[in-house]
Amino acid sequence: MSATETPAAPGVYIGQRVPRKEDARLLTGKGVYVDDVSVAGMLHVAFHRSPIARGNIKSIDLSVAKQLPGVHAVLIAADLARYKVDMLSFFLAAPVVPVPVLAIDCVRYVGDPIAIIIAEDRYIAEDAAGLITVVYDEEDPVVTMDEAKTGALVHPQTDSNIAAATGTEDPDEELEALLNNAPHLETVEFKHQRIAQSPMETRGVVSAPQGAEELTIYLSCQGPQLNARWFAQAFGMPQTSIRVISKDVGGSFGLKGQPWREEVATVLASMLLKRPLKWIEDRLENLTSACQAREQEIKLRAAFDKEGNLIASHAEYSINNGAYPQGADSNIAVMMFIWGAHKLPKFDFYSRGWFTNTVGLSAYRGPWAIESLTREVLLDRAARKLGIDAVELRKRTLLRREDQPCTTNMGLELEDISPAECLDVLLTKVDVTAFRIEQAEARKQGRYLGLGIATYIEPTAGSTGIAVLISESAHIRIEPTGKISAVVSTHSQGHGTQTTMAQVVAETLGVKFDDVSIHEDDSSRGGYGSGAYGSRQAVAGGGACIGAAKLLVDKIKKAAAHLLNTTPENISMREGIITVSGDKPQSVTLRDLADIAYGEPERLPEGMEAGLEVQFRYRPPPITMTSAAHACIVEVDADTGFVKIKRWVSSEDCGVMINPSVVEGQIAGGLAQGIGSVLMEQVSFDARGNPTAVTYKDYMLPTIFDVPTFEYNHDASMPSKADGGFRGVGEGGCIVGPPTLVNAIADALAPFGEIKLEFPMTPTRLLAHIEGRPEIAEHAKPVVAPVPEPTVATTPTVAPVQNVFSPSAPQEQIAAPAAVQIDGNWKFVLSTPLGPQAFTGRMSTDGNNLTGVFIMNMDEAHFTGTFKGNHLVWDLKVTKPMKITLKYEAHIDGDKLLGKCKMGIFGTAKLVGERIP
Amino acid sequence: MSQHQINLTINGRPHCSTVEGRLTLSDFLRGDAGYTGVHVGCEHGVCGACTVIVDGNAVRSCLMLAVQADGSKITTVEGLAADDGTLHPVQQAMKDECALQCGFCTPGIVMTLTALTNCANKPSGDTLVQAMSGHICRCTGYQGIKRAAMKLGGDAA
Ligand code: FES
Numbered sequence A: 001m002s003a004t005e006t007p008a009a010p011g012v013y014i015g016q017r018v019p020r021k022e023d024a025r026l027l028t029g030k031g032v033y034v035d036d037v038s039v040a041g042m043l044h045v046a047f048h049r050s051p052i053a054r055g056n057i058k059s060i061d062l063s064v065a066k067q068l069p070g071v072h073a074v075l076i077a078a079d080l081a082r083y084k085v086d087m088l089s090f091f092l093a094a095p096v097v098p099v100p101v102l103a104i105d106c107v108r109y110v111g112d113p114i115a116i117i118i119a120e121d122r123y124i125a126e127d128a129a130g131l132i133t134v135v136y137d138e139e140d141p142v143v144t145m146d147e148a149k150t151g152a153l154v155h156p157q158t159d160s161n162i163a164a165a166t167g168t169e170d171p172d173e174e175l176e177a178l179l180n181n182a183p184h185l186e187t188v189e190f191k192h193q194r195i196a197q198s199p200m201e202t203r204g205v206v207s208a209p210q211g212a213e214e215l216t217i218y219l220s221c222q223g224p225q226l227n228a229r230w231f232a233q234a235f236g237m238p239q240t241s242i243r244v245i246s247k248d249v250g251g252s253f254g255l256k257g258q259p260w261r262e263e264v265a266t267v268l269a270s271m272l273l274k275r276p277l278k279w280i281e282d283r284l285e286n287l288t289s290a291c292q293a294r295e296q297e298i299k300l301r302a303a304f305d306k307e308g309n310l311i312a313s314h315a316e317y318s319i320n321n322g323a324y325p326q327g328a329d330s331n332i333a334v335m336m337f338i339w340g341a342h343k344l345p346k347f348d349f350y351s352r353g354w355f356t357n358t359v360g361l362s363a364y365r366g367p368w369a370i371e372s373l374t375r376e377v378l379l380d381r382a383a384r385k386l387g388i389d390a391v392e393l394r395k396r397t398l399l400r401r402e403d404q405p406c407t408t409n410m411g412l413e414l415e416d417i418s419p420a421e422c423l424d425v426l427l428t429k430v431d432v433t434a435f436r437i438e439q440a441e442a443r444k445q446g447r448y449l450g451l452g453i454a455t456y457i458e459p460t461a462g463s464t465g466i467a468v469l470i471s472e473s474a475h476i477r478i479e480p481t482g483k484i485s486a487v488v489s490t491h492s493q494g495h496g497t498q499t500t501m502a503q504v505v506a507e508t509l510g511v512k513f514d515d516v517s518i519h520e521d522d523s524s525r526g527g528y529g530s531g532a533y534g535s536r537q538a539v540a541g542g543g544a545c546i547g548a549a550k551l552l553v554d555k556i557k558k559a560a561a562h563l564l565n566t567t568p569e570n571i572s573m574r575e576g577i578i579t580v581s582g583d584k585p586q587s588v589t590l591r592d593l594a595d596i597a598y599g600e601p602e603r604l605p606e607g608m609e610a611g612l613e614v615q616f617r618y619r620p621p622p623i624t625m626t627s628a629a630h631a632c633i634v635e636v637d638a639d640t641g642f643v644k645i646k647r648w649v650s651s652e653d654c655g656v657m658i659n660p661s662v663v664e665g666q667i668a669g670g671l672a673q674g675i676g677s678v679l680m681e682q683v684s685f686d687a688r689g690n691p692t693a694v695t696y697k698d699y700m701l702p703t704i705f706d707v708p709t710f711e712y713n714h715d716a717s718m719p720s721k722a723d724g725g726f727r728g729v730g731e732g733g734c735i736v737g738p739p740t741l742v743n744a745i746a747d748a749l750a751p752f753g754e755i756k757l758e759f760p761m762t763p764t765r766l767l768a769h770i771e772g773r774p775e776i777a778e779h780a781k782p783v784v785a786p787v788p789e790p791t792v793a794t795t796p797t798v799a800p801v802q803n804v805f806s807p808s809a810p811q812e813q814i815a816a817p818a819a820v821q822i823d824g825n826w827k828f829v830l831s832t833p834l835g836p837q838a839f840t841g842r843m844s845t846d847g848n849n850l851t852g853v854f855i856m857n858m859d860e861a862h863f864t865g866t867f868k869g870n871h872l873v874w875d876l877k878v879t880k881p882m883k884i885t886l887k888y889e890a891h892i893d894g895d896k897l898l899g900k901c902k903m904g905i906f907g908t909a910k911l912v913g914e915r916i917p
Numbered sequence B: 001m002s003q004h005q006i007n008l009t010i011n012g013r014p015h016c017s018t019v020e021g022r023l024t025l026s027d028f029l030r031g032d033a034g035y036t037g038v039h040v041g042c043e044h045g046v047c048g049a050c051t052v053i054v055d056g057n058a059v060r061s062c063l064m065l066a067v068q069a070d071g072s073k074i075t076t077v078e079g080l081a082a083d084d085g086t087l088h089p090v091q092q093a094m095k096d097e098c099a100l101q102c103g104f105c106t107p108g109i110v111m112t113l114t115a116l117t118n119c120a121n122k123p124s125g126d127t128l129v130q131a132m133s134g135h136i137c138r139c140t141g142y143q144g145i146k147r148a149a150m151k152l153g154g155d156a157a
């Protein structure tokens, strides 16, 4: 507790450093992680995986493996085929290309699971995995994004390796003119390495079928409700029959948001064998076959006037989706937030996600974090060139509280972001002038100190757009014992929500913190909620707990007033004691009231339901934002290239804090991961797609020596608009950490010129920069032919070959007059940033006019447009998730339709259609 | 597979088991003996989550075979708190300093700190922090672990 914090008044828990309820069991070895679960009759699972990145399976010989004593079964895709499983994304959308549970006919990455072995123990299962022989017809893999752009199709059924795309590649000429004619154009371009989320507990599942229609799944995951819903929808089983239990989880960071191939295969095998099965991923599997994140490349251009004001900007971005991403993604959030907090008149972008023969993409803490890294590095570089102080440049470009409410050019509605205000507070803690003097002195002695500053904003809980994240449920019961149980759809993988939600419940209800237990580990106990996702739990879960507790307070007051012959306004409750104010004060305990509510409900007011329990579902405001500014000071050893972080100060607006220790824990954990991604972590592949960092000796994680002691400042905090005033902090450290550190390293090494943006910034790389020698290339050079920069006022650029939105038919065909059949029923798939959306529709024609309707989720959307030959155009106005006019353009070729949909700020999405009866 | 009989003491209780030669001590402690507080994070000696005390020394149980533990005295994280539930000073320091989030790395860290603070020559806070370099924690950024180690070494955090 810092000196400024005073002990709380009784009954006040929100804002207090309350010790965690979780710690007693976790410190004594009594936590229950999935590998601690044992079910009678349980067998163990291992996988046989592909040793090559790409090829066709010619034959599989399981005979030797099956004969090994202790082996119960060896299954391949065909054995599981009796179950129809539709693998879904986290948003519960269908994938762009079908994801097989086990490899069918071909393998798409090293580690692709081919066979599942079920044996008495894991040792035998692994032995058997080694006895399987698969003969392949090996093909050259597409490993990097550069290769994806020009190489063979990863999935032959697709028309390009573009898994997802947003924005447009057609240059906006007005924007290009602004960029090219500006007094200063700054460009930052780099590749970001792939990261393994690396929770210390790997993935794992115990699947226990109970009869034909019931399934209990113990799962290491981010939320049992969402995962139960995922299994129910993917398996086409009623959700009532699927129960997901997830008590303690050893970290996740995005990896365990949803089940994936191995968990699903284990569950299917357990259904087939009618035996409980356990699969615990080992670290080799985790570093090679668990989905990964962050392999990206970005080019950001930003134009400034001489004073440092932003004029315009353009971003071009790619992300490696691997072979089977958990939702094909071009990461629209990067574009939403890259200038989300800045005064920028004009912005455009083009983003693509690429299929490759590598393990698939999944979420990782702050999946869009590259936006902050890119922008903050660009601002520092621009500042150096413009001769403006880097802090001053941020002050000029950042929106302040008084500039809001406003809407950004990406349609983000801002009300209360405060990175500029956080920066103000930060500068009261970090004396930049004094540092510059110290830095100059140090340089004279050959020591290289650097200061890095970065700001960011982070969206946390929101209630628009993403259907699986809209609301959160809390069910609170005063038990007959007078103790309080709350079932909340939050979930902890270290977040401490059993503590923070109890703080909120205890304070709002007026009971002792120690009397409250929070349950969030069992999908059958509570209502739907997504669990830990997108830093949302404080806002969404906290709001749900407040809402439920308030309803319960109402009931308690009414019941107590009735029993004590007074009115509810005269009743108050503190620490579980119900008191009547007024001339003859009386009190009863909550326990007394519970006895009556459950045992003698006839004594309750007329018509009041027996018992003392309520349920509430909270829908948070459309979006809640957290802001921060960070500074760090490093020293780079010019002899070794080693970076020593000497000081790190954070200043954030995280709203009302439920528990400052938990808040600081989240910031610190995120920063440590950010440090790891800048300095050491890297998933790498050789040219054949073989992973080359497969243990923690090669995949380096930060240790206690790599992470400094962090200083926190919460002074810039203002309550959010959400109930309780909370803001989320889960991901921020991982977003703002990297630019803060990179800027510090760049500042330290400025005497040697601008550092190369190559990640991770290992001592070898930094030393090469310091010594001014070319570095030994770690990666093969890109094999693509250079694409000319789009220029203004020239002839229109030729569409690149890989244009996903270009109709595949030759242009002439569009204009060719032909008897085209438009009228009738169609089914469509629109590739939106949230995944493909399928819907049906009808179209009819009259003269050159087109009318139609799209039907989706019992909702109809009507449109009108025109057509000429087989070329159709129409507009569709929608109001959800925001008011926007969708501009469609398509052409029909027989029974097929191919086109695109301009979705305003979300860029352009591909539309495919097929005639149906 | 070869089967071997081993006799050892775990958290003060005698155990007699027949194990395969290749069974790791960590898998033996978790599975056969039921001490699931022993966590396996990497199985190759890097993360430290599996650390237990064998005859007074902090040992990575994933790098030792169960048969090698024959005749030894082992303490796991389950063996530290008093019967009445009072936490061991190391556990208490970890709790007071918010040194854990998910708790997966925690047992190993607790066991290393316990082995070192049990030594006759009391290590300094810095020595304890140094020892923590052999443990990986992905959640906390080591802030509370550092404070707990300093505190246990008698140094202000
Ligand atoms: S599991 Fe033994 S050191 Fe990681």
Ligand code: FES
Binding pocket: A200, A250, A251, A494, B099, B100, B101, B102, B103, B104, B105, B106, B136, B137, B138, B139, B140
């Ligand atoms: S607390 Fe999660 S790994 Fe350390």
